[in-house]
Amino acid sequence: MASHTTGENGQLEALQAALEQLDQGITVFDRELRLVGWNQRFFELLEFPQRLAQTGTHFSEFMRHNAERGEYGDGDVDALVSERVEIARSFRPHYLERVRPNGAVIAVKGEPLPGGGFVTTYTDITKDRRYILETDGLTKEFKGFVAVRNVNLKVRKGTIHAMIGPNGAGKTTVFNLLTRFLPVSSGSIRFKGKDITQTGADAIARMGIVRSFQISSVFPHLSVRENVRVALQRKYGRDSQFWRPARELDGLNDEAEKLLFEVGLEDYAELMAVELPYGRKRALEIATTLALDPEVMLLDEPTQGMGHEDIGRITDLIRKVAQNRTILMVEHNLSVVANLSQWITVLQRGEILAEGTYGEVSRNPDVIEAYMGSAHA
Numbered sequence: 488m489a490s491h492t493t494g495e496n497g498q499l500e501a502l503q504a505a506l507e508q509l510d511q512g513i514t515v516f517d518r519e520l521r522l523v524g525w526n527q528r529f530f531e532l533l534e535f536p537q538r539l540a541q542t543g544t545h546f547s548e549f550m551r552h553n554a555e556r557g558e559y560g561d562g563d564v565d566a567l568v569s570e571r572v573e574i575a576r577s578f579r580p581h582y583l584e585r586v587r588p589n590g591a592v593i594a595v596k597g598e599p600l601p602g603g604g605f606v607t608t609y610t611d612i613t614k615d616r617r618y619i620l621e622t623d624g625l626t627k628e629f630k631g632f633v634a635v636r637n638v639n640l641k642v643r644k645g646t647i648h649a650m651i652g653p654n655g656a657g658k659t660t661v662f663n664l665l666t667r668f669l670p671v672s673s674g675s676i677r678f679k680g681k682d683i684t685q686t687g688a689d690a691i692a693r694m695g696i697v698r699s700f701q702i703s704s705v706f707p708h709l710s711v712r713e714n715v716r717v718a719l720q721r722k723y724g725r726d727s728q729f730w731r732p733a734r735e736l737d738g739l740n741d742e743a744e745k746l747l748f749e750v751g752l753e754d755y756a757e758l759m760a761v762e763l764p765y766g767r768k769r770a771l772e773i774a775t776t777l778a779l780d781p782e783v784m785l786l787d788e789p790t791q792g793m794g795h796e797d798i799g800r801i802t803d804l805i806r807k808v809a810q811n812r813t814i815l816m817v818e819h820n821l822s823v824v825a826n827l828s829q830w831i832t833v834l835q836r837g838e839i840l841a842e843g844t845y846g847e848v849s850r851n852p853d854v855i856e857a858y859m860g861s862a863h864a
C-alpha cells in the first residue's frame with residue numbers, strides 16, 4: 488500500500504484502516520496514492536500532485552481541476568463537475584473509464600467501504616485498453632454472399648498484429664473495409680476511439696492508416712529515389728509541389744535519403760523501380776508507405792512470392808518499422824507470423840475463429856482443423 492500518503496484533518500490512519508478492508512480486486516496507485524478529500528464518509532484517492540493534496544483543496548475543486556484537464560470527457564465543465572459531485576455524494580457504486588488528453592486510460596471505480604464510507608480508486612489501465620483500431624460487428628456482403636461476418640477486431644497500439652486464415656477467409660476484404668476501399672455493409676470502425684466507418688479512403692490515409700502491397704504505390708519507370716520523393720510529396724501539399732521554395736524540396740531530399748537508408752535501398756537509389764529485384768521492390772513499397780508517416784500500417788502478404796533471403800530481410804525491416812507504429816498484417820507464412828506478431832486473429836469463412844498469441848492459436852484445435860481442412864481442400 489502507499490507509503491507517501493498525505494491527508495487532511497489527520498484522517499490518514501482512518502483511510503489506511505479502511506483501505507485494509509477493501510476487497511483485493513481493487514487496485515490503487517501505489518506510489519502515487521494521495522488522500523485528497525475527506526468529508527466524514529468519503530475518501531477520494533487520486534493520482535494527484537502532492538502540492539494540491541497539501542493545500543487541502545476541496546473535493547469539488549479537485550473535480551473542477553480534473554474536468555478542466557478533460558478527464559471527464561468533453562462538455563460543460565460546471566455540468567461535468569456537478570455530475571461527478573453527485574455521483575460522489577450519492578455513494579453510488581460506479582465504474583467508468585476515462586481517456587485522458589495524453590491518451591492514458593484510467594479506470595475509475597467507486598465502492599462503498601465495508602465499515603461505511605466510500606472510496607474511489609483510479610487505476611491506469613492504459614496498457615490493457617489501448618486499442619488504436621477497432622471494429623464492431625464488421626460485416627461485408629457481396630450480393631448475398633457474406634465475405635466478412637460480425638468481426639470485432641481489436642488492434643492494440645504499438646503491436647504487430649497478424650491476421651491469418653485459409654484462402655477466401657475474408658482477410659483482404661477486412662483490409663479493404665478498414666481502408667475504406669470498400670463500403671461496409673454493417674458494423675463500425677474506430678480509429679483512436681473515433682468513428683471512421685464513413686470516412687473516405689483519402690482521409691483515412693491522411694489520418695494515419697496506410698496500406699501497403701497488393702495495391703502498389705510504386706511507379707515502375709521512375710527511379711527508386713523519385714518514387715520515394717513522389718510519395719513524400721503526396722504527404723505534403725499533394726500534387727501542388729512545383730511552386731514550393733527550393734529549400735523545402737531540399738528537405739524532401741533529405742527525408743528521401745533517410746527513408747532509402749531505413750529500408751536498405753541507399754545503394755539502389757538511381758535504379759528504375761522496375762529493375763529492382765523482387766524483394767527490394769517490396770522494400771521500396773514499404774518506403775513509399777512510410778513516406779506518409781502512418782500510425783497504423785496495413786501489410787497484405789508482405790513476403791508473398793519471396794525467397795528465403797528476401798523473407799528474412801523483409802521480416803527484419805517490418806520489425807524495425809514497427810518500433811514506433813502499429814502494424815496489422817495478413818501473412819500466410821506462419822514462421823513469419825510466429826516471428827513477428829504479438830497477437831494473431833484467425834479468420835475463417837468471414838468470421839473470427841480464434842485469437843491470441845502464436846502459441847495459443849497454434850495449439851487451438853479449431854485452428855488446426857481449419858488449416859488441415861484447407862490443406863485437404
Ligand SMILES: Nc1ncnc2c1ncn2[C@@H]1O[C@H](COP(=O)(O)OP(=O)(O)OP(=O)(O)O)[C@@H](O)[C@H]1O
Pocket residue numbers: 629632634652653654655656657658659660661
Ligand atoms: N468484390 C467481390 N465481389 C464478390 N465476392 C468477393 C469480392 N471480394 C471478395 N469476395 C469474396 O469474399 C471472400 C473473401 O475474400 P478475400 O479476398 O477477403 O479472402 P482472403 O482471406 O484475403 O483470401 P486469400 O488468402 O486468398 O488472399 C472470397 O470468397 C471472395 O471470393
Ligand SMILES: [Mg+2]
Pocket residue numbers: 658659660
Ligand atoms: Mg487476400
